[in-house]
Amino acid sequence: MKKSYFKYLLLFSSILLTFGLFAATPMVGSAKMTKNELFRAIERYSEENNREPIDARIDSVWKAIPGYNGRTVDIEASYKKMKSKGKFDEKKIVYKEISPKIHLEDLDNQPIYRGNPEKPIVAFLINVAWGNEYIPGILEVLEQHETKATFFFDGSWVKKNPDVAKQIQAAGHEIGNHAYSHPDLQQRSLEETKVELVKTNQVIEDTLNVKPKWFAPPSGSFNETTVQVAEQLEMKTILWTVDTVDWKKPPASEMVNRVVSKVENGAMILMHPTQPVAEGMETMIKEIKGKGYKLGTVSELMSEKRID
Incomplete structure (x- = not known):
């Protein structure tokens, strides 16, 4: 049987x-x-x-x-x-x-708050208008973890700190435009806005020999005119998906937990060279990578190239 x-x-x-x-x-x-x-x-x-x-x-x-x-x-x-x-x-x-x-x-002129939700990459947006004392520590951590970010420079800051700007660029980070004098662009005319962006591009080009293709409005304040002027200058307007709110000086651990809990495919994380960011950067990088995301620049985030 x-x-x-x-x-x-x-x-x-x-x-x-x-x-x-x-x-x-x-x-x-x-x-x-x-x-x-x-x-x-x-x-x-x-x-x-x-x-x-x-x-x-x-x-x-x-x-x-x-x-x-x-x-x-x-x-x-x-x-x-x-x-x-x-x-x-x-x-x-x-x-x-x-x-x-x-x-x-x-697409029509529109701001950008995030990358494609199917692309497992996250970008750090570091807006620089002050806070030089924390930049060396932030750069050191980024280098240790082989992470590149996009730094948006205030034009007047570059004018005053060309050597620091060169140091950031030499470390391989991407450079963007953050207007010239940290204005409230929602309240500025087309001509005033154009002056702010053109002056910043000019000082960045003179100092670093690079032409920014991304623009981050100071304090996230903008209107249709702002986006239009940036587009005319061949720049896309970048906002953010997740805010560290580091300017409120939260404990670094609290900031990291809040940010990491909100991270998802295509997220852009807004920060500045502040003490909480300097103290929390390493943990933030480790935890974001630990969730399976790649960290890259805005250009890498906006690229259509796949990450598999």
């Missing part, structure tokens, strides 16, 4: 294998495959792991949101990497990125 049972079980298993009902993604180390079998295995993997691109869009709450590349398995290239051993190996899968049809630059 037992022999008959096992005989029929083996026969049934053979039929299932013949018709591909056990055709899950092949495991590394399986028997050597024919060319057709390997192609079919890669195709099946492709069907399950391709991702559609996401167009940039205007959100009713978050305003302009950048797009995000899709991906597709390059079946031919993947096969070439696997054919010598004749075995399916997920580590040898080759992907091609697929660009969305609508890009950030295609």
Whole structure:
């Protein structure tokens, strides 16, 4: 009776294998495959792991949101990497990125509060108009943890502190525009706003030989004119997703806990060179990375390039 049972079980298993009902993604180390079998295995993997691109869009709450590349398995290239051993190996899968049809630059003039919610990256926005005493410590922690941030410079601060500005740039951080005299731009005319942004760009270019492409309005105060002027100067207006509120001088641990609890894909975290940030930066970096996020600049956040 037992022999008959096992005989029929083996026969049934053979039929299932013949018709591909056990055709899950092949495991590394399986028997050597024919060319057709390997192609079919890669195709099946492709069907399950391709991702559609996401167009940039205007959100009713978050305003302009950048797009995000899709991906597709390059079946031919993947096969070439696997054919010598004749075995399916997920580590040898080759992907091609697929660009969305609508890009950030295609959208109407709108501020940006966050990156794409499917992209697991977070950016530090560090607005600098004062607080030089804490900059060296912040730079040291960022360097120790191989983390790059985007520093938004007040133009008058750069004028007074060119060496500190150069030190920040030399450390590999991105530089943005934070207006010239920390004005309330919501109350400024188009011409006044233009003067603030142009003067800042000029002093940054003269000092650092770089032209900012991101603009952060002081205190987050702006209007349609502000965004329009920034766009005319080929800059996008950057706000934030999460605020450290470091200017209120909270205990560093309290600030870190509040920030980390709100972090999500595409978040931009606003901060300044203050004591709470200097004291809490290392913990903040460790905990954000510990949640599986990459830390990068605004440009990396806004890029459509995938992070997988």
